[in-house]
Amino acid sequence: MQLNKRQLLIGSAALAMAGHVGGARAASAISYWHHFTSQSEMAGLLKIIGLFQAANADVAVTQENIPNSEYMAKVSSAVLAGGRPDTAMVIAERFADLTAMEGLIDLTDRVNGWAGKANFPDNRWTGLSSDGAIYAVPAFAFVDWMYYRTDYFEEAGLAGPPKTFDEFLEACRKLTDPSKGRYAFGMRAGAGGFKYVIDVMEAFGSPIVKDDQPAIDRAAAIEAVTFYSDLFLREKVVPPSAPNDSYRQIMEAFRTGQTAMLWHHTGSLNEISGAMKQGEQFSTAPMPAGPKAHIARVAYAGNGIMKEDNIEAAWQWVSFWGQTDAAIALLEGTGYFPASAAALQDQRITGNPIYGAAVETLEFGRLPNNFIGAAGWSENVVNPAFQSVLTGQSTPEQAVDRMTQGLDAALR
Amino acid sequence: MATLSIKDVRKSYGSVQVLHGVDIELEDGGFLVLLGPSGCGKSTLLNMIAGLDDTSGGDILIGGRSVVDLAPKDRNIAMVFQSYALYPTMSVARNIGFGLEMRGVDADKRKGAVEDAARLLQISHLLDRRPANLSGGQRQRVAMGRAIVRDPELFLFDEPLSNLDAKLRVEMRTEIKRLHERLGTSIVYVTHDQIEAMTLGTKVAVMKGGYIQQLADPRTVYERPANMFVASFIGSPAMNFLPGQLVREAGGVRFEASGVSIAMPARKPAEISERPVILGMRPEELKVAARDQASVTGVIDVVEPTGPETMVTVQVGDRSVIARVPPRFAGQRNETIFFTVDPASINLFDPDTEQRIDI
């Protein structure tokens, strides 16, 4: 017996149709896969489900949380071997992969006939569209920004947050004091660190992909990797643990006062606010601008539909996320920014100064790179390549070459 | 009680043949001893009688019924194992009664049978114990109890005494003989101990290399061994072997060798050719005699009194010969000594085939 992928898909679709997900009470029951895991994220999600249930009593939503790092593994095996959920969370970085593996259903017609569409400016849809077809409804955004210790800045005699990479470097030098165990910048080079490596490369003027072709500008990329790795290697303004520091470590370093600056997105605001005082100890600012470009990501995340069985109920669910109440509930729980322009006008955002930097970033922020294989290339190539520069196992030149080769392979 | 017939039974493992067409008949109530060195195939034969090993050919009949296609449990046999094979998790009583239990005998009857068997073997006081708390001799008795309680057609013993110390072994040997005489059940008994074979068996099968070397009553095996292997395997000290020449003379033949000259009656001396032979004589057949009566002459080498008798090692020609002489033997080392030998007790063997020559 030999199965190719297509037979497999057909077979599993048939099987999936045969065996409905339970749910005796509601008229239809749909499943929803997501990678919310923290307490605040779960609270936000349950609130949205509650709101949804109140409005749509006939649809029951079963949520399944899957760890972020295993999310694509699970989704891909569901696509490959059957067992898709009805609906799933899709973040911009994974959108291309998901559509390429035919994991999502084309929603263009439904979206065009949807009253809520007007609330979302075009750039909200670009990240969730492929060849003109829309595959997911935007729900919220990860807006990149910078956290900084206002008290440390004052101590070092710095007027305000750095606006450019030059100022950033200058500030780094002033803020670092190894005798106090204090470092300026919490660099993330462990899991997930690729994001900022790519940001810096683009800030130095090297694109990554253009028209589905590799487009890394070797000279600019080398300059970028050199600049970024020198923070650790030459300037030593980064904690020595940086090569393996992931989200948890950079957050703990910032919370324990080891570092003065931190790049992340709005989603971590709650955690930091819990550990120190907004305004007195820390504040937020837009990411500094590079020599060639001002890079900060605004990644719209949406919800897509993965199978046809309960498509009406599924559509109700994914479109519900676009409503202002749902978006604000999520923002308050987690700090994730609404994707809907209507929600952004809400007093709860415009009235809160800490969100100022995020609103500012929305003006110039870019969508993340969105090409097939982006996730694998970033995690399996960019991360180790950059780490090996930090650990002295390779030079920036070698690292950039490895990234370029990896990109060639991923795109071919 | 039953007869046992083993007909052309063969066994091979892959290309290795370990039993080559064995034939044995055992009369009802007989006691067959399978005797031989380890690896001779005796245990394999026993296992095949029990049904624990499959035969590769031939037939086995118990009480006239072919059993080769029957499972062990259906052959109506009982077996005593070398290591006793008592079930360590069961009490002595349950051990003894296990066979009855398996056959669905009800508890009361079982109890009575177990108690009878225990009384017979004098182990009534041990019935509640576990095998681990018994001495070697006690375990042996329990193992036998387990066999006799079933009243089978045939008992099988697989070297049952070899794990006991010398004194117990003698005791248990007597016990087995007594049991056999009382119960009258046919027994097949495997051992490598020739004394057990001699004392117990009504029939002894001496085996070597997968062949039966001799099948006869113990006396015949001892006095008229079929070949040199049997002759040397049975008896301790072993039979003396002296190579020499057979010479014809008036009224018979004469064996001649250095220091040896024995006249032997022959039924048809004319048909006997003069040829080299090997003479075999048991140590006890050498009787000290005066010089003029001597048929064997030698020089004393070692004198070993054992109490009831004395062993004398004598140099005869270039050969060493052992003689079993009365306890108060007065000879000294290096003295010359003379023996007579009863010609009727003598065996002659062919030097090439090692088979016995009848004269």
Next chain:
Amino acid sequence: MTSSASRYLPFRALGELSETRYWMYLLLLPSLVLILLVIAYPTLYGMAISFREMRLTRPGLDGWVGFKHYAAMWSDPVFWIALKNTVVWVTAAVVLELALGLLTATALNRDLPGTKIFAVLILLPYFLPNVVAGHMWALLLDPRLGVINDILVRVGILQTYKAWFADPNAALAATILVEAWHGFPFFALLLLAGLKSIPEDLYKAAAVDGAGVAAQLRLITLPMLKTVIAAAVILRVISLVNSPDLLLILTGGGPGDATQVLSLYAFQTAYKEFNFGYAAALSVVMFVILMVFAVAYIRISRITKE
């Protein structure tokens, strides 16, 4: 025959069957069926896709590609690094576990008072799920919050806190240590059982013959334990080569490729790049390496002979 015979008829029938020559095969049947279904088919399927292009994100490329993936592997530097790391990691971990296990077993086998409590304490790590052990050690070795750094600084071995997982060599060493911590009780348990089955007389005889402790170890203990050691080593090697869990949690293969091993590389290739063909080829290579190792090892140590 009697009442008990008719009462359990199915059992009875099975019992009769057990006296036939088919019995042996019947005994093997259930486990064989299970293994064939649950393993043999998936394995063959996995081997088959190693000769296919199967990238989930590029459905258009599906098809047979022969040895393409194997050729690609030949010129893939990460593969060679991962291969080297696998060998180093597994060898070091198994040697360390064996040494610690032997030491533990020898000490426990002396049966001094209190041994039982020590035995339980020493066995505990083995009961910990890899996931828990991984996170626990991540905390212990944390560059900021880790108690190990703190102790080492207090004792004066380190000047400042060390970022164990930021340095390639330290990272590899640290993951080996964690694996050894987690795995050595397995060896201790098996070796202790092996030691207990060595007759005391042998040691007495050796002592009478004037053999010292070292000679006793060399001449009696190790030869007598040979089978146990061989079996434990082979089982451990197989499970270490095949399971990426601990490294997945501790380092994700980093920093650089310092702790990248084949199983992790295959996992990442399959579930991060969705390149199932290449991942299958990597798995086949691991399989072949293990096979060669196992066959050679079994030949040398003859563990299937009694």
Next chain:
Amino acid sequence: MIESKRHRRMIANIATYVVLVSLSVFCIGPMVWMFLTSLKYEADIVTQTMQYMPSRITFDNYVAIWTQSGFPLLIGNSLVVTLLTVTICVVTGTLAAYAFSRFAFRGRDRLMLGYLVVRMFPAVMVIIPLYVVMRGVGLVDSRFGLALAYTSFLLPLFVWMLKGFFDSAPRELENAARIDGSTRLGAMVRIVVPLARNGLVASSVFIAIAAWNEFLFALMLTTGQGSRTWPVGLQLMVGEFQLPWGVLAAGGILSIIPVIVLFAIVQRTMVQGLTAGAVKG
């Protein structure tokens, strides 16, 4: 001479204790630390000054892990999966181990090696096809399916271990039972298996631990809460946005408890089983 021998013995004893104590510290130390961590407030863990003994104690972490993670459900799933795995292995593996131990047949060694070989194919690659097979028979996302998957790599281990124990159960006992009226099956069930009981327990504990701790298959073959096991549940909670250390530590401590309880129950049998040479009797 006697003096020096006693002297040497004492040194050996001291050395033994030194080894045992240091190994125990090595083994237990991390877990003790995990326990202490589980009693601390998060602010006392993520801090610049290391706290050895918690200055204030809280059980909130335990409450948090118990209530928020669906811990009882996850542990229950782990128990069920472990139990099913052990049951399947005991039933099928005992038969196979017995066959390997008692019958000499052509290709036995090769078949035993074959059982080992199936363990060798990397789990990473087996999972996808296995998922397809399981899906086909409706076992994805079921505890039984997961147990079946575990059997694939635990059954060979079980068979190998148990064969050793069967080998040391004397064959004569079985022969005696067969002559006493048992069938082969009866002798196996009544005599051999009870004799190898300790070994059976020891082997079962080994596979139970392995099933309890398994992560990769559980991660890939389960989706719903209904069949998710504890290690997966824990890893999932850690996720991207990290579980607080204290809660994580509390989860770790809670996850050892069932295993320790199990081990306390079977410890004697297991040690006896592992040390069982020939059973004499």
